Amino acid sequence: MNDLTIALRRDTGKHLYEQIYLHMKQEIREGKLLQGERLPSVRFLAEFLQVSRSTVELAYGQLVSEGYIEARPYRGHFVCQAEELFDLGKEENIQEAWRGKEAQGKREFAYDFSPNTIDMSAFPYATWKKITKNILVDANSDIFIPGSPKGDYSLRETIAHYLHNSRGVNCLPEQIIIGAGNDYLLMLLEKILGRHVKIAMENPTYRRAYRIFDSFAYRISPIAMDGSGMSAEGLYESGADVAYVMPSHQYPTGIVMPIGRRLELLKWAGEKQGRYLIEDDYDSEFRFKGKPVPSLQSSDRAGKVIYMGTFSKSIAPAIRMGYMVLPLPLLQVYEENCSFYSNTVSRIDQRILNEFIGKGHFERHLNRMRKIYREKHDLLLNGLKGMEKRFMISGENAGLHILLQDKTGTEERELTKAAADAGVRVYGLSEFCVGEIAPLWKADTVILGYASLGKEQIAEGLRRLWDAWGSLPHRRQ
Amino acid sequence: MNDLTIALRRDTGKHLYEQIYLHMKQEIREGKLLQGERLPSVRFLAEFLQVSRSTVELAYGQLVSEGYIEARPYRGHFVCQAEELFDLGKEENIQEAWRGKEAQGKREFAYDFSPNTIDMSAFPYATWKKITKNILVDANSDIFIPGSPKGDYSLRETIAHYLHNSRGVNCLPEQIIIGAGNDYLLMLLEKILGRHVKIAMENPTYRRAYRIFDSFAYRISPIAMDGSGMSAEGLYESGADVAYVMPSHQYPTGIVMPIGRRLELLKWAGEKQGRYLIEDDYDSEFRFKGKPVPSLQSSDRAGKVIYMGTFSKSIAPAIRMGYMVLPLPLLQVYEENCSFYSNTVSRIDQRILNEFIGKGHFERHLNRMRKIYREKHDLLLNGLKGMEKRFMISGENAGLHILLQDKTGTEERELTKAAADAGVRVYGLSEFCVGEIAPLWKADTVILGYASLGKEQIAEGLRRLWDAWGSLPHRRQ
Numbered sequence: 005m006n007d008l009t010i011a012l013r014r015d016t017g018k019h020l021y022e023q024i025y026l027h028m029k030q031e032i033r034e035g036k037l038l039q040g041e042r043l044p045s046v047r048f049l050a051e052f053l054q055v056s057r058s059t060v061e062l063a064y065g066q067l068v069s070e071g072y073i074e075a076r077p078y079r080g081h082f083v084c085q086a087e088e089l090f091d092l093g094k095e096e097n098i099q100e101a102w103r104g105k106e107a108q109g110k111r112e113f114a115y116d117f118s119p120n121t122i123d124m125s126a127f128p129y130a131t132w133k134k135i136t137k138n139i140l141v142d143a144n145s146d147i148f149i150p151g152s153p154k155g156d157y158s159l160r161e162t163i164a165h166y167l168h169n170s171r172g173v174n175c176l177p178e179q180i181i182i183g184a185g186n187d188y189l190l191m192l193l194e195k196i197l198g199r200h201v202k203i204a205m206e207n208p209t210y211r212r213a214y215r216i217f218d219s220f221a222y223r224i225s226p227i228a229m230d231g232s233g234m235s236a237e238g239l240y241e242s243g244a245d246v247a248y249v250m251p252s253h254q255y256p257t258g259i260v261m262p263i264g265r266r267l268e269l270l271k272w273a274g275e276k277q278g279r280y281l282i283e284d285d286y287d288s289e290f291r292f293k294g295k296p297v298p299s300l301q302s303s304d305r306a307g308k309v310i311y312m313g314t315f316s317k318s319i320a321p322a323i324r325m326g327y328m329v330l331p332l333p334l335l336q337v338y339e340e341n342c343s344f345y346s347n348t349v350s351r352i353d354q355r356i357l358n359e360f361i362g363k364g365h366f367e368r369h370l371n372r373m374r375k376i377y378r379e380k381h382d383l384l385l386n387g388l389k390g391m392e393k394r395f396m397i398s399g400e401n402a403g404l405h406i407l408l409q410d411k412t413g414t415e416e417r418e419l420t421k422a423a424a425d426a427g428v429r430v431y432g433l434s435e436f437c438v439g440e441i442a443p444l445w446k447a448d449t450v451i452l453g454y455a456s457l458g459k460e461q462i463a464e465g466l467r468r469l470w471d472a473w474g475s476l477p478h479r480r481q
Numbered sequence: 482m483n484d485l486t487i488a489l490r491r492d493t494g495k496h497l498y499e500q501i502y503l504h505m506k507q508e509i510r511e512g513k514l515l516q517g518e519r520l521p522s523v524r525f526l527a528e529f530l531q532v533s534r535s536t537v538e539l540a541y542g543q544l545v546s547e548g549y550i551e552a553r554p555y556r557g558h559f560v561c562q563a564e565e566l567f568d569l570g571k572e573e574n575i576q577e578a579w580r581g582k583e584a585q586g587k588r589e590f591a592y593d594f595s596p597n598t599i600d601m602s603a604f605p606y607a608t609w610k611k612i613t614k615n616i617l618v619d620a621n622s623d624i625f626i627p628g629s630p631k632g633d634y635s636l637r638e639t640i641a642h643y644l645h646n647s648r649g650v651n652c653l654p655e656q657i658i659i660g661a662g663n664d665y666l667l668m669l670l671e672k673i674l675g676r677h678v679k680i681a682m683e684n685p686t687y688r689r690a691y692r693i694f695d696s697f698a699y700r701i702s703p704i705a706m707d708g709s710g711m712s713a714e715g716l717y718e719s720g721a722d723v724a725y726v727m728p729s730h731q732y733p734t735g736i737v738m739p740i741g742r743r744l745e746l747l748k749w750a751g752e753k754q755g756r757y758l759i760e761d762d763y764d765s766e767f768r769f770k771g772k773p774v775p776s777l778q779s780s781d782r783a784g785k786v787i788y789m790g791t792f793s794k795s796i797a798p799a800i801r802m803g804y805m806v807l808p809l810p811l812l813q814v815y816e817e818n819c820s821f822y823s824n825t826v827s828r829i830d831q832r833i834l835n836e837f838i839g840k841g842h843f844e845r846h847l848n849r850m851r852k853i854y855r856e857k858h859d860l861l862l863n864g865l866k867g868m869e870k871r872f873m874i875s876g877e878n879a880g881l882h883i884l885l886q887d888k889t890g891t892e893e894r895e896l897t898k899a900a901a902d903a904g905v906r907v908y909g910l911s912e913f914c915v916g917e918i919a920p921l922w923k924a925d926t927v928i929l930g931y932a933s934l935g936k937e938q939i940a941e942g943l944r945r946l947w948d949a950w951g952s953l954p955h956r957r958q
Contacts, residue, residue, distance in 0.1 A: 022772065032740075069878065070774050071709070071739015084741045124625050133617040140610040148601050148797035184661040184801070184825035191668050191822075195696055199676070215821050219672055232548070262548015263509075264561045295499065297547050320625035322828040324661070344692050345668075348661035348825050351799040401546065 012053060020055050021062035028063065032072050032083055043073060043081040113429035115465035119256060119405035119453030122317055126376055128369055135359045139352065151351050153343050155182025155327075159358040163327055166361055171288060172302030173311055175329045181338070184348035186284075186314050186326045187216060193310065194220050195342045196334055197246060197280070204244035206234045208436035210255045213248060213284065226438040229254070233261035236268040247273075248282040251300045255286065256436045256451050258399020258407060266300050273308035280334070282310045287317045289370050291402040292378050307331035315357070317404075318370060325349055325357060377404060380454045380462060387466035394473070405453035407433065412478035416447045419473060423450075426472040428465050489530060497532050501540035509549050509560055520550060520558040590906035592942035596733060596882035596930030599794055603853055605846055612836045616829065628828050630820050632659025632804075636835040640804055643838055648765060649779030650788055652806045658815070661825035663761070663791050663803045664693060670787065671697045672819045673811055674723060674757070681721035683711045685913035687732045690725060690761065703915040706731065710738035713745040724750075725759040728777045732763065733913045733928050735876020735884060743777050750785035757811070759787045764794045766847050768879040769855050784808035792834070794881075795847060802826055802834060854881060857931045857939060864943035871950070882930035884910065889955035893924045896950060900927075903949040905942050 010027045012020055031037040043049075046064065050057040064081055067073045073081045154160065160177035167173035183189040190213065194201075203217050207226035217224055225242035227234050234249055247269065251261035261269075273279040283300045291297070301311040314326035330338055360366050384406065388397060395408040410419060416432035423430045433449040454462055487504045489497055508514040520526075523541065527534040541558055544550045550558045631637065637654035644650035660666040667690065671678075680694050684703035694701055702719035704711050711726055724746065728738035738746075750756040760777045768774070778788040791803035807815055837843050861883065865874060872885040887896060893909040900907045910926040931939055 025772070065770070066772050069737050069770070071737070071741050071743070074739075084739060127625060129617070133614070136613060136617060137610070140606070140613060148604060148799045150798040184665070185823050187823045188661070188665060188668075188825050191665075199698065212821065219818065221676065260546055260548070262551075262561060264548050266548070293542070293546070295502070295543050321627040321823075322625045324823070324825055324827050341696065344689065346662050346664045346798075346801070348665050348801055350801050350827060350830055353827055353830070 010053060012055070019059075021059045021066075024049075024053070024055075024060065024063035025066045028067060029070075029072055032067075037083050039083055041083045042079075043083070045080055113424070113427060115428040115457070115461055115468065117405075117428065117430050117452040117454060117457065117465060119431060119451050121453060121456035122321065122404070123373070123376060123380075123455050124320060126369075126372055127320060128365060131365050132356070132360065135356050135363075135365075136352075139355050139359065148351070151347060151354070153345060153347050154178075154180065155347050155349060156351060156354045156358065159354045160327075162358050162361050166366075167299075167311075167313070167329070170296065171285065171313075172298035173329060174302060174304075175311075179330050179332070179335050181328045181330065182347065182349055182354065183326055183328065184324045185316070186286075186312060187212070188348055189312060189326055189328045190216050192342065192345065193282070193328065194222075195345070196330070196338050201246055202242070202244045204234065204239050204242045204247040205438065206249060206254060207438055208256055208433055209248070209438060210250070210284065210286075211436055211438070214438050217248070224438070229257060229259065231259065232265040233259050234265075234269065236265065236272060239269065239272055245278055246280045246282060248284065249300070250284045250286065252285055252288045252297045253291070253402045255284075255403075256399075256405065256407065256431075256433065258401070258403055258405070260297055260402070261300070263303070266303055269300070270304055270306070270308060274306045280308055280310055280331070282312065285311060285313050287403050288313075289318045290374060290377055290404060292374075292381055293401040301329065304331070307333050310334065318373070319357075319360075319366070323353065323357070325353065377455065380457070380459065381406075383459055383462050384452065384454050384466070387463060391470065391473070394478075404455040405451050407449055407451055409449045414448065414473075414476050414478070416450060418476060419448075419450050422472040422476055423469055426468040428468050428472070430469070487530060489532070496536075498536045498539035498543075501526075501530070501532075501537065502543045505540065505544060506547075506549055509544075514560050516560055518560045519556075520560070522557055590901070590904060592905040592934070592938055592945065594882075594905065594907050594929040594931060594934070594942060596908060596928050598930060598933035599798065599881070600850070600853060600857075600932050601797060603846075603849055604797060605842060608842050609833070609837065612833050612840075612842075613829075616832050616836065625828070628824060628831070630822060630824050631655075631657065632824050632826060633828060633831045633835065636831045637804075639835050639838050643843075644776075644788075644790070644806070647773065648762065648790075649775035650806060651779060651781075652788075656807050656809070656812055658805045658807065659824065659826055659831065660803055660805065661801045662793070663763075663789055664689070665825055666789060666803055666805045667693050669819065669822065670759070670805065671699075672822070673807070673815050678723055679719070679721045681711065681716050681719045681724040682915065683726060683731060684915055685733055685910055686725070686915060687727070687761065687763075688913055688915070691915050694725070701915070706734060706736065708736065709742040710736055711742075711746065713742065713749060716746065716749055722755055723757045723759060725761065726777070727761045727763065729762055729765045729774045730768070730879045732761075732880075733876075733882065733884070733908075733910065735878070735880055735882070737774055737879070738777070740780070743780055746777070747781055747783070747785060751783045757785055757787055757808070759789065762788060762790050764880050765790075766795045767851060767854055767881060769851075769858055770878040778806065781808070784810050787811065795850070796834075796837075796843070800830060800834070802830065854932065857934070857936065858883075860936055860939050861929065861931050861943070864940060867947065868950070871955075881932040882928050884926055884928055886926040891925065891950075891953050891955070893927060895953060896925075896927050899949040899953055900946055903945040905945050905949070907946070 010024055012023050028037065046057050046060045050060045064073065068075055071084055074084050075081050157177060159182060160180040163180055164175055164177045167175065183192060202223040202225065204225045204227050205214060206229050214224065225244050227238035227242060233251060233254060234247060239247055249269065251266055253260060269281055273281050281300065285299055288296055299311060301309040309331060311329040312326065315323060316326065385400060394410060394412055396411055397406055397408060399405065399407045416434055420430055420432050431451040433451060434447050457465065487501055489500050505514065523534050523537045527537045541550065545552055548561055551561050552558050634654060636659060637657040640657055641652055641654045644652065660669060679700040679702065681702045681704050682691060683706050691701065702721050704715035704719060710728060710731060711724060716724055726746065728743055730737060746758055750758050758777065762776055765773055776788060778786040785808060787808060788806040789803065792800060862877060871887060871889055873888055874883055874885060876882065876884045893911055897907055897909050908928040910928060911924050934942065
């Protein structure tokens, strides 16, 4: 041992044993203490450093338990064999390049007609807080211990009841799996359906779902939409096992799949074992004309529909809660192969939501939001009246966005660019297309969402669009 | 149209239009109204049923939007084509078999020495509640809008700071991904590492992780533990790309991997692109002798360690929060291919936890729990003193369980059975083994966890074990 001098400091907060330990560790890592080298005895080092023996024992004990040195009975402590340390500092330099990377922003628009936002201004924060408080007060510790992998049974009962009443969904609480958002639930579904799935998707469709299926290495068949939704012929031709559809309000086209097409799809699924329909019922709560359209699941008698819903649109995206209703054959697979995955939602949050729905707050909130969205929706449609010559409006009976198809042949990118130059963001339909654009959905359509915009923003945004688009040449009369 | 009689009731809560709509839908579904059939005109039906025209218009409108009928201009309403409905009732019968299935319980033990529980009795509920309340009071709606896919930056900063101080982990907040539990984080890691991974695991190991990797169709190489952990030779021979290890306190053996072995593993990982070490640091907070052992990640200079931690053991399993620290090469992959997956943790919960850690409550809680667990731990070890002749005790310096190896050759299943007959549950080591049992870990070892047991339960449980095992024959002296 070359150098026993350890500059012990009694004025810092650090224990003496820790200083000895850190010093020796450093010496070993830097190769100053060599493999096999014998350390001074506890008694010797204690006297040399003027500390108690137990201080040295603690330091040696820590080095032993971390494997830097070993104790050989009656012989003392020896430095262990250790591979060379890797080149220091390399990782740190690369790290520097990443630092603060997330602070870089994106271009902001004063008027962003995003179809993928919601209005949180009328959220019943006070009610939510009160429920949270009551639950924490009442709670014995059982909401802090792990719950069922599918989610709390009582919440699943509440959701089953809600889905039955509002969407005609026919299911037991046993069939429901609660999860931290639909991205996660799709990951879980991958485990249930297996890795080798050919999936049919409507085109245009919800890009996020597309990216997720793509990340699964599912083979994806985009199927052109006709006016009734996914074409049944297209589905048969695709050779797909599973079809992902949004029958009650297709995103982004807003098409409601009529019962005839629904039954065709159910028939397709029923013809072969292993065929399923994923029904994404993402925004069924918001329909402004007539009764809500029942779910596809409600027409399923053969256990072929996987029903997915979310509270992201109806409550808040940040609460991260969605659910999936498995048909019985897949419930069996889940129970056998996948039920060991822990649930992903906090039990406190599950309890809050259960209370929020069970006590009627959810329904009241939905009614309030329907009214708010309907007002914005009507304002938007009224504001578009002057544009009717140029645009065909569609998807206006439900949901939080509408579509404008340019009848004069102006291309989508001209429309979005002119809008952007006026500080307004609108979304081209091609952003939602996968593969080739379906013939019915030419690149002449833009989407306007309105959920998170205020009434004055909608009015001013439309004024700007009107100015910007009014000066674009008509390509076709 | 065969029968126009609709028994309208004005005394129920149902709107008249809804009754008309439901009746006609039923007729169509039952085939009483046939495809192509013309419905009576709005005016005719309104007069016939003695309701207003707008009532009939609403009913027809709903049937049109659901696709049961269609409106042909100037001609009226016609029943659409629809595939036959599937046989009713089939699904319902199978459903019956599932009803209430989850109510069926398992055998309960009065004294369950589970190694996989925690003590929630000392959880600072009051503090948690207060923080929750303050956050909800302060909160503008921004905690209800979607956050970063990796989790809130401020919480990641707090975790980075905590990990640096307590575990020597060297990382930027940019490298941290927060997720709803480690099961989920492993699912996300699968997307980052890819589908074709050969993974090496310690044997015995954490079965849950094994099942998860198995569900990924990873090829798994169980590698026998020696006294220092995963054998480096075994790892080289396995041909694995990734190794999953618990270096600071292996589960279930309690072995602490010495620095020499750690460096060997790091060297292995550094020799080939695409090789990584997953460090599961699940319970590093609870160590009863000396300082905490630093993480493997803290010795990594080549960006080879994926560090995983959880708040399930240190706070509560039900809050569903864990985190993963990606080395920079994998961070790059994540950003390019996987950053579209939404975060799975509620932003409210992230804010609560950030405050809980940042304000020092977490540290105080850990100190309190260390004291409580140490007392239970000491009680358990004292109670086992009389059994030392029969059993070799190990894994006792850290964590929330210990191992008893029977020196007399009694088999594990005799030990667990005798315990069960006395109302005590202990866990055989073979439950944690995958594939063949490693030679060092013969089927003569049981595991006793103590975290959730009260002191009297520990004492009485040990008394019963003592009685039950005392009467078992010694197979070997």
